[in-house]
Amino acid sequence: MSALSGSQLSFSSPVSRSSRSPSANNRLPGLVQSSVVASSVESVKSITSFFTKLRSVSSPPRHSEFYLQDELSVFLVDGVLFRVHRFFLQRESDVFRTMFVCPPTQDGPEGLSDDKPIVLPEVTVAEFEGLLKFLYDRGTSPSPFSTSEEWVRLLSIATRYGMERIRARALHELEYLPQLDPIQKIILARKHDVRDWLLPSYVALCLRRQPLNVLEAVELGLETMVLIAMGRESVRDPRTLKDFEDARQPLRYEEFMTEVVADIFGRDAEVLSA
Numbered sequence: 001m002s003a004l005s006g007s008q009l010s011f012s013s014p015v016s017r018s019s020r021s022p023s024a025n026n027r028l029p030g031l032v033q034s035s036v037v038a039s040s041v042e043s044v045k046s047i048t049s050f051f052t053k054l055r056s057v058s059s060p061p062r063h064s065e066f067y068l069q070d071e072l073s074v075f076l077v078d079g080v081l082f083r084v085h086r087f088f089l090q091r092e093s094d095v096f097r098t099m100f101v102c103p104p105t106q107d108g109p110e111g112l113s114d115d116k117p118i119v120l121p122e123v124t125v126a127e128f129e130g131l132l133k134f135l136y137d138r139g140t141s142p143s144p145f146s147t148s149e150e151w152v153r154l155l156s157i158a159t160r161y162g163m164e165r166i167r168a169r170a171l172h173e174l175e176y177l178p179q180l181d182p183i184q185k186i187i188l189a190r191k192h193d194v195r196d197w198l199l200p201s202y203v204a205l206c207l208r209r210q211p212l213n214v215l216e217a218v219e220l221g222l223e224t225m226v227l228i229a230m231g232r233e234s235v236r237d238p239r240t241l242k243d244f245e246d247a248r249q250p251l252r253y254e255e256f257m258t259e260v261v262a263d264i265f266g267r268d269a270e271v272l273s274a
Contacts, residue, residue: 073100073111076119077128088135092163127157134166148177152188159192183216186224203261206231207254231261
């Protein structure tokens with residue numbers, strides 16, 4: 001009996017229960033709380049993942065090219081405000097593309113209001129109007145312009161802002177409109193870097209009957225004026241004409257004289273691109 005009582009005492013004694021480690025008792029609530037928090041976080045992640053997948057399945061895909069997120073920007077051109085879409089400008093020009101991603105100034109971003117427009121220096125209202133007309137009216141008519149002056153203005157702004165496709169279109173159209181005077185073509189070629197226009201224009205001035213007048217000489221500059229005078233003498237020189245008649249390969253007169261003028265100006269001389 002006493003042994004049994006001893007066993008019972010040993011099994012159920014309060015002393016035995018109290019001998020458990022206090023730290024073990026203290027850890028139990030923390031473990032339960034951590035388990036609950038972890039379970040809650042996992043539940044939130046699962047719900048978020050579910051709705052993300054659901055949204056991706058239920059929403060139609062966006063077109064890779066024609067889902068436009070466009071903005072309107074305000075420009076100040078020669079004292080006149082314009083408010084137009086960015087899309088067309090940044091599509092055609094790296095200059096505009098860079099302009100739109102530049103970090104804002106201390107006063108805030110430009111182009112969002114009339115009070116703080118994007119200023120386009122050295123651009124005329126007529127040039128910017130022509131550019132916008134070309135961009136916005138595209139496809140509504142075979143050609144948005146009818147005069148060489150309009151295409152020259154488009155060439156000017158397209159060259160300045162690196163719009164290569166628009167520049168090529170302007171040059172193409174200028175070839176088919178009423179022909180520009182050789183003096184005009186030389187001046188435009190120098191200004192807008194149209195090297196292919198220079199030599200044919202020099203040849204035209206060398207072959208025409210009338211010599212350069214004073215105004216033309218001033219516009220072309222001293223060096224070009226002297227070279228054209230030399231070219232005019234050379235194409236009329238009897239020895240040159242005899243060389244043309246004796247040429248083994250049949251060349252048209254203008255083709256032959258183009259070679260003569262090219263030799264005077266120098267095929268790669270700076271004057272051909274200056």
